[in-house]
Amino acid sequence: MTQDELKQAVAQAALAYIETKLEDDTVLGIGTGSTANLFIDALAPHKGRIEATVASSEASAERLRSHGIPVFDLNAVDRVDFYIDGADEANRALQLIKGGGAALTREKIVAAVAREFICIADDSKLVHTLGAFPLPVEVIPMARSHVARELVKLGGDPVYREGVVTDNGNIILDVHNFAIAQPLGTEEKINNITGVVTNGIFALRPADVLLLGTASGVKTLY
Numbered sequence: 001m002t003q004d005e006l007k008q009a010v011a012q013a014a015l016a017y018i019e020t021k022l023e024d025d026t027v028l029g030i031g032t033g034s035t036a037n038l039f040i041d042a043l044a045p046h047k048g049r050i051e052a053t054v055a056s057s058e059a060s061a062e063r064l065r066s067h068g069i070p071v072f073d074l075n076a077v078d079r080v081d082f083y084i085d086g087a088d089e090a091n092r093a094l095q096l097i098k099g100g101g102a103a104l105t106r107e108k109i110v111a112a113v114a115r116e117f118i119c120i121a122d123d124s125k126l127v128h129t130l131g132a133f134p135l136p137v138e139v140i141p142m143a144r145s146h147v148a149r150e151l152v153k154l155g156g157d158p159v160y161r162e163g164v165v166t167d168n169g170n171i172i173l174d175v176h177n178f179a180i181a182q183p184l185g186t187e188e189k190i191n192n193i194t195g196v197v198t199n200g201i202f203a204l205r206p207a208d209v210l211l212l213g214t215a216s217g218v219k220t221l222y
């Protein structure tokens with residue numbers, strides 16, 4: 001199976017996973033990226049059963065609206081029942097690296113609110129140690145050089161993602177050559193650098209379920 005077919009399979013599996021749990025007033029959090037896009041497309045025929053969604057990016061909000069699916073501001077809902085999103089890397093503790101699509105801050109906010117975070121990914125994303133994928137860090141623009149120097153002190157090799165402005169008006173530094181042996185501590189340490197908005201380690205709030213697309217079918221990891 002191709003990577004796209006595996007992504008399609010986990011998008012369908014996520015729909016099946018939530019379908020039995022949908023209530024009349026279910027609020028869905030929707031992530032960002034190619035796997036999340038496939039989930040949005042799979043959700044479209046069932047839009048009559050969806051009370052509200054909140055989106056982790058302007059791009060996903062636009063795609064949801066293009067299907068006629070209602071999108072709300074997070075402040076207009078009192079809860080998010082399920083958050084469905086992809087990942088750049090996942091380990092067996094369901095700790096993730098996210099932010100390849102530069103949406104990490106809004107993704108982290110929606111994940112923080114969600115009662116259940118369902119991560120969907122093809123099996124190329126499953127790793128033993130996080131960090132082969134360069135870690136995205138969202139930074140206030142004037143703090144770019146300061147934050148980069150602090151990331152070098154932590155042992156990483158930050159690279160400015162040229163031409164990218166996040167939905168929040170900030171920039172992204174991608175930290176290369178940075179094996180993350182202690183995801184919890186590293187997430188906290190980077191967040192404590194002045195000028196960092198957030199970083200792409202999702203360990204303080206990992207996924208609750210990982211639906212992993214493999215050649216032998218979709219596996220469910222808890």
Ligand code: 5RP
Pocket residue numbers: 031032033034035036085086087088097098099100101102103104107
């Ligand atoms: C966007 C993300 C995405 O979830 C991550 O980049 C995975 O993307 P894809 O599903 O296209 O492989 O974190 O900020």
